[in-house]
Amino acid sequence: MSDGSRTVDKVKTLLKPFKDSDLQQTIKLYDSLAETYDQDLDMLTYRAPHLAVDFLDVNFPGVREKVQILEVACGSGLVAKLMAELGFRHFVGVDCSKRMLDQAAKTGLYQDLRQALLGPEPLPAQTGVFDVVIGVGALDAGFAPVSVVRDLCHTARPGGMVCMVRGDHRGAASEGYREDLQRELQLMEDKWLWRPALKQSPR
Template sequence: MAKDKQDQKASPVMVDNDHINIAYSNPSTSALMDMYAKWARDYDRETVSGHGYAAPQDAVAGFAEIVTDRKARILDIGCGTGLVGVLLAARGYSHIDGADLSEEMRAVAAEHGVYRDLFRLDMTDDYNISNRYDAAICVGVFGFGPPHIEHLHHIMGAVKPGAPVVLTVNSAGWKARDWDASFIPHLADYEIELVADTRIRYLTKEDIDGRLIHLRQAF
């Protein structure tokens, strides 16, 4: 059965938010997009204020230590409503593009005025980016999925050879989807180097932390 048609499964982690629980339940891509379409306008308030979503802050702080050139061309992958883009702009980065599969989330992100370009991107497939970026950041996407661990290598297609990719992984999702068994073998299969793996805050009010992963292509 195609993955986009698969039945939604019960989430191994439940919080007091129906939207988060859907995202954590391994929904089909179409179900996930329907959920984000309905959630876009309330996403920031519900995640940051309601559940202590701190991953964007910690990820951007870590990214700033890795990418010191504020004029670097950066792609915010899975940009959602633009939480990361706003934080990057506040730190002086001047060329930020955003990509997300959800049109409704991109519409909210555009209102911040920090992205030079916003475009549709399906993270489960090849990115097909011809003018690759100096660096990429991806926050709040990986863990439960989709996209899943088997799609992770596609992210390297966003950047120039050897350029840094910084992403977060929800630690509850890491455990639930058994990333311990597949993460390092997947990187090896696609010659991706794990530069650093650091613990960060994620949903602080739910006692869920995260991992900040720094990757680069090994060749």
């Protein structure tokens, strides 16, 4: 049930990441937010899901109806709903929160939904099979470790697309995470594990 007393400041406080040592608290947080999560994001005018899907809309060259998609940190299913509007049909979702997965299941869009805490637990997905791997908002201190990006790339088929969008997180921990992430992505590029897309969404 939606809480009419929620304000933007309250929601921002609720969505503030925990320290890495408090990842179980992160699960409890998202369990508690599951039923009002989409409304909370609307309140914050959170654009990351839309930016990710806009980028795919511009840059993905394949036949969308046949594409196999792995969505990590799928939450309530907002990204899948946006992608379905563009013709994507086949989704596997992973999230740490059982209640979020319950909300995602209600969309009817996912062929499979799996619970896992990114980083401490193995990513429950086959390697080298997904045409698109997408994750929105999970790459920051207190959510998922930088090492997760290699796991995401390993699940993509050769030539597949990995789309990762970070929120606009502030503070020393987030800044350190951003630097570590850039370093990791550069190392992966140097080893030909991935290459960044050359095109950018115009929106």
